[in-house]
Amino acid sequence: MTYRIGILCYPSVGGSGILATELGMKLADRGHDVHFITSSMPFRLNAYHPNITFHQVEINQYSVFRYPPYDMTLSAKIASVIQSFGLDVIHAHYAVPHAVCAALGREMAGVKTPIVSTLHGTDITVLGEDEELKPAILYGLRQSNAITAVSHSLKRETEERIAGDLPIQVIHNFIDESVYTPQIDPTLRERYGLTADDRVVIHISNFRPVKRVDLVLEAFDKMEVPHKKLLLVGDGPLMGAMRRLVAEMGLEDDVIFAGKQEQVAALLSISDVHVLLSDKEAFGLVALEAMATGVPSVVSDAGGLPEVITDGEDGFVVPRGEATIAALAMQRILTDTVLQERFRQNGLEKSKRFASQDIVTQYERLYEQVVTS
Ligand code: GMT
Numbered sequence: 001m002t003y004r005i006g007i008l009c010y011p012s013v014g015g016s017g018i019l020a021t022e023l024g025m026k027l028a029d030r031g032h033d034v035h036f037i038t039s040s041m042p043f044r045l046n047a048y049h050p051n052i053t054f055h056q057v058e059i060n061q062y063s064v065f066r067y068p069p070y071d072m073t074l075s076a077k078i079a080s081v082i083q084s085f086g087l088d089v090i091h092a093h094y095a096v097p098h099a100v101c102a103a104l105g106r107e108m109a110g111v112k113t114p115i116v117s118t119l120h121g122t123d124i125t126v127l128g129e130d131e132e133l134k135p136a137i138l139y140g141l142r143q144s145n146a147i148t149a150v151s152h153s154l155k156r157e158t159e160e161r162i163a164g165d166l167p168i169q170v171i172h173n174f175i176d177e178s179v180y181t182p183q184i185d186p187t188l189r190e191r192y193g194l195t196a197d198d199r200v201v202i203h204i205s206n207f208r209p210v211k212r213v214d215l216v217l218e219a220f221d222k223m224e225v226p227h228k229k230l231l232l233v234g235d236g237p238l239m240g241a242m243r244r245l246v247a248e249m250g251l252e253d254d255v256i257f258a259g260k261q262e263q264v265a266a267l268l269s270i271s272d273v274h275v276l277l278s279d280k281e282a283f284g285l286v287a288l289e290a291m292a293t294g295v296p297s298v299v300s301d302a303g304g305l306p307e308v309i310t311d312g313e314d315g316f317v318v319p320r321g322e323a324t325i326a327a328l329a330m331q332r333i334l335t336d337t338v339l340q341e342r343f344r345q346n347g348l349e350k351s352k353r354f355a356s357q358d359i360v361t362q363y364e365r366l367y368e369q370v371v372t373s
Contacts, residue, residue, distance in 0.1 A: 003367055004033040004085055006078065006113075008102060009093040011042040014206060015285040016120035019150075019173050020093040021045050026176075026360045028052045035085060037077055039070070043262070055081050071097045071104075078105025082113055089367050091116045092140070095123040096133060099140030106143075114145040114370035116363075118171070119154055121282025121303065122210070128161045141166055145370040148363075151304025154282040169366065172307070173283050174359035175351065180292035182348075183269040192256055194270065197227045199334045202271035202295070204264055204286045205278075207236030212300075214238075214245060215277045215323050221249055222327035225334045233258045233267055268293040272340070273333045277318070277326055278302050284309075291315075292351035296343035298329045308354075314347035 005027060009020030021042040024034045028051035036042055037055045045054065057077045059068045078101060081087060090106065090113055092098035099117040106113050117140060127133050141147055141163050148171045149155040155168045194200060201220055205211040213232070220230045232242070232255060239257075246255045261267060264286070268274065274290035274297040283304040287297045291308070297315040299305040311317035316329035333340050 001368060002031040002033065003088040003371060004035065005367065006035045006037055006081055006085075006087045006090040006102075007093070008037055008074070008078070008090065008098040009042065011036075011038040011040045015173070015283070016094045016118075017042060018044055019120070019285065020091075020118075022174070022176055022356065023091075023360065023363060024052065025049065026356050027364070030360070030364070033085075035081055035087065037074070037081055039074075053085075071101055074098075075101040075104035075108060078102060079108035082106065082109040082111055087113050088371050089114050089116060091118065091363075091367075092144070093118045094120050095137045095140050096127050097136075097140075099144055100136050103140060103143035115143060116146045116148065116366060116370060117141060117144040119147065119149045119158055119168075119282075121150065121154055121280065124154060124158045124162060125280045125282065125303070126210070128158070134162065138162055145373075146366055148366065150283040151307050153304040153307065157303075171359060171362045171366070172354060173285050173288060174354050174356045175285075175288055175292050177292065177352075177355045177357070180265050180289050180351070182294040183266055185266055185269065188266055189270045192231065192258070192270070194229060195227070198229045199225050199227055200229050200231055200271040201273050201275055201330055201334075202231045202233065202268060202290075203275050204233040204267075205236070205276070206234055207238045207242060209238065210278055210280050211236075211238075212277045212279055212321075213242050215321065215326070216275055217242070217245055217249060217251065217255075218323035219275065219277065219326035219330065220255075221251060222324055223331050223334075225331055228254060228334070230255045231258055231267065231271060232256065233261050233264060235260045264289060265293050268295050271295050273298060273330050275326065275330060276300065276305070277320070277323075278305070279320060281305050283307070287315075288351065288354050291347035292354075294344045294348055296333050296340060296347060298326055298333070300326075310346075310350070314343050314350055 309315040
């Protein structure tokens, strides 16, 4: 059975947008008719696909508005797509405003199109802390016909903070197994000025406070490993501060800022260890991407990260905020080639559990459930 599916997500760089876009593309490959309703073209939606339609939400800039009414426009667009294309299901990624707008759009269209809402993390762990927003989040979740969370940890947090009485199903994030696989590009290391002796630590994030890039720098600085290099990929509000910190720490020669990149599989492949020391992390898609590319991770014990990385099996899970422990963990992987290879092989095997093949089927089953009930 194939469906007409409306997908709401943030189109810019970010785990929830990436996941929603990849899901839409995989669903289209399976014959579903997929409609992205977003403010701009999702950044990974880079290939033409006959089963995908992109509906741009135009933002009204009328001068009387101090804040353009994006949520209203998005809801109206959802209503119009429901009416024009007869959507069978709406899949909202991220509670705010998408779950809420899905409910409003459906109401405007005067229909009962089922809504699946997927919680990704900060929509609950950060925005759910805001008492002014909480009722809106709860409204969006109550209006949903099914709610999913990307990890057991996020399901627990949602039950504790917001909606203890609502059923939440865990569907883990996935990777495109055809993209995230060990890659060999002999020229790439060279292009980043890396030599064969260099031991490369990689961190990829949106440089927001929650990612603790400062702690990554501190841990890297503490590591006693010859020829160590740190590859920082991504961009965000703390980029300026991190550049200054690198200079203050005297690490300019060892830290490479690669900026925002789309082809992270290739960059992961030239690295020896991946590090993510976030204070909060509902899942940590990038740790899964590293694992599938054959790169062991050192991650903090935040949120769902221990559901991705198993301590001592395919990487190390260290306590939050502990730079010294993280430094020792990275050092062990970089200096013990037997351990590194064991983690790498275990990770490659484990990443198959998160292959798109199975996870997309779990979403399809859920669509069937909400459409037929
Ligand atoms: O990590 C971010 O700040 C971006 C955020 C997003 O919404 O794009 O990521 C969240 O969703 C990802 C996809 O499900 C998860 O892998 C990330 O762990 C989660 N981030 C946090 O919980 C901080």
